[in-house]
Amino acid sequence: MxxxxxxxxxxxxxxxxxxxxxxxxxxxxxxxxxxxxxxxTFHRKRPTMPAKMPFISLMVPVYNSEETLFNCIQSIHDSTYPTELVQVILADNQSTDDSFGAFVKAQNKFADMNMQLIHTQRGKASALNTAIYESIGTYIINIDSDGVLEKNALMNMVLQFENDYKVAALTGTILPAKKMIRQKKPWHLKILQYNEYFEYAQAFLSGRTIEARNNQLFTMSGAFSAFRKEALLNTFMYNVDTLGEDTDMTFQIRDKLKRKVAICTSAIFYIEPIPSLDNLYTQRQRWQRGEIEVMHQHTKNISVRNxxxxxxxxxxxxxxxxxxxxxxxxxxxxxxxxxxxxxxxxxxxxxxxxxxxxxxxxxxxxxxxxxxxxxxxxxxxxxxxxxxxxxxxxxxxxxxxxxxxxxxxxxxxxxxxxxxxxxxxxxxxxxxxxxxxxxxxxxxxx
Known part of the structure; x- marks a missing residue:
């Protein structure tokens, strides 16, 4: 003993x-x-439909998106949100491929859409800032050009805004596209993509939901986020000097404006699965460095006592x-x-x-x-x-x-x-x- x-x-x-x-x-x-x-989750309240749906603006930063842009625009067009109440702004930040051709194709196919293409400086943050001043909607929603919206995503996001006037900004739920994961590929890549899907599902539908409960959401997704226009115009706009412009915007709204940032779990945006371990390696390093930059700028009096x-x-x-x-x-x-x-x-x-x-x-x-x-x-x-x-x-x-x-x-x-x-x-x-x-x-x- x-x-x-x-x-x-x-x-x-x-x-x-x-x-x-x-x-x-x-x-x-x-x-x-x-x-x-x-x-x-057992006590979720169903949102109520407003008497009149608001006009919204969608910002889509575009950079070498020739292969994915048409599908992205089509998902906006096929959304259950009324097309006549949607403004789409494509902010091209100096693409070198034929992204313009994809825009023209979509413009001809979806003639009933209010859609425009603007040219901006290089960088996603610059593209979004320029698009903000072109927007006329009550709510401003930004999505990446390499993903597609679930058909009810826009409707569900707007309904959450309309049912909770304290919310100034929302992040959507990001999931890798299951159809692309199912495609034939090497077994090790498939395992990597299944783990990525599982991670995203738990990070958004569990992790971010928990964080948002006490207005402690750390970062909105740069791939799919939405704002009340009046709140967004009261910020310093997207920070062009950081890799984590989405995290910086979250901090601005929550800590600078003292407003509520939440998640809309029923608004899903599908992205391409990670194509390789190399891409995961560069992606997670970029996220980490952006997070550190933002924390350094916004966090003061760091002490273990707190x-x-x-x-x-x-x-x-x-x-x-x-x-x-x-x-x-x-x-x-x-x-x-x-x-x-x-x-x-x-x-x-x-x-x-x-x-x-x-x-x-x-x-x-x-x-x-x-x-x-x-x-x-x-x-x-x-x-x-x-x-x-x-x-x-x-x-x-x-x-x-x-x-x-x-x-x-x-x-x-x-x-x-x-x-x-x-x-x-x-x-x-x-x-x-x-x-x-x-x-x-x-x-x-x-």
Missing amino acids: GYWLNLTLFKMGFWITWALIPIVVEIIPAFVSGIRLLIK FFNDFLIRRMMIDHTFLFPKMIWLFASIALLFFRYSALMMGMSYVAIYLLYILVSLLNYICVRLLLRDFPDENKFYAHQWWVAFSQPIYNFICSCIRLVGTINGMTEIAAWNSEKFDQEAKGVGSIIRSDFKNLKKRKKE
Whole structure:
């Protein structure tokens, strides 16, 4: 008995402390939030239809969107929202392909649409800012040109505005297109895309719904967001000096204007699934660097003492600070074995934490199923992906590693839309390691 007590409290004490970090910081709060969301989804109120539907403006930033632009415009035209009440502004920020040809094709096909093309400076933020001044709608909605709207998305989003006058801005629900995921492709890419779909469904229909409950939504999606025009015109517009212009706009409305930012779970926008691990690698680094830039600009008086009072401090600690302990575990697992730590107990702690992450995913899975009950086809597709809950912790860990790389690169490189691809950085790291070993061999000879 004394041996096991000594092993547990003294030799394993350090490891147990590290193992408790994800349980206390991530898993327990996720369980509590998931249960609250589960209860709330059973008491959803149906929106009421206003006597008169408002006029809306859709902004679509366009950059080399020749292949996707027509389908995007068609999804606007086929929406259940009255076409005569929709203004569509295509903001072309210096495309080099035949995006204009796609616009002309759509203009001829959908002659009943109020649609115009404007030319703007390079960059998504600049394109959106120019389009804002061209808009005449009560609500301004922006969507990316490489996705398509679910037919009821615009109607559901406007109805949420009309039923809650406290809401100044809304983010829609983003999901990878299930038809494209089902297409024939290598098995490893298919697994990656299924995990991405599962992640998006839980991030929006569970994560952002929980955040929005106390007006703590961290970021609206840049791919599909909506605003009351009067609120948007009271901001400093989209920030052209950051990679996270969508997060910056969220902070402006919530923290500067002290207005409410929410999510419309019933407004779905379909995007293309991630085409490769390289694209995931550059995408998540861009998101991480944009998030850090915005947090640096908007967050002041950062202190661990405010961890339980300020959700932004908690978000920063979880998204950035706790990335490092996660990576430390990889090396600590190996190093601690040389200090006679029990490999069995370390392995069991990893398995226990992994199972807890799976339970969190399954709880969120149930919540998402409830929120998708108005979309039978989507719900059915998501229901068949229950098995992804078992691979999701690994996928999330890979994304955490990429975000950590993004943090490090953000401190050493000038911000750019696309960072180096994974294979390029891997070759660079490999050459540095080989060079270091050569130098060590030379020193030993000397």
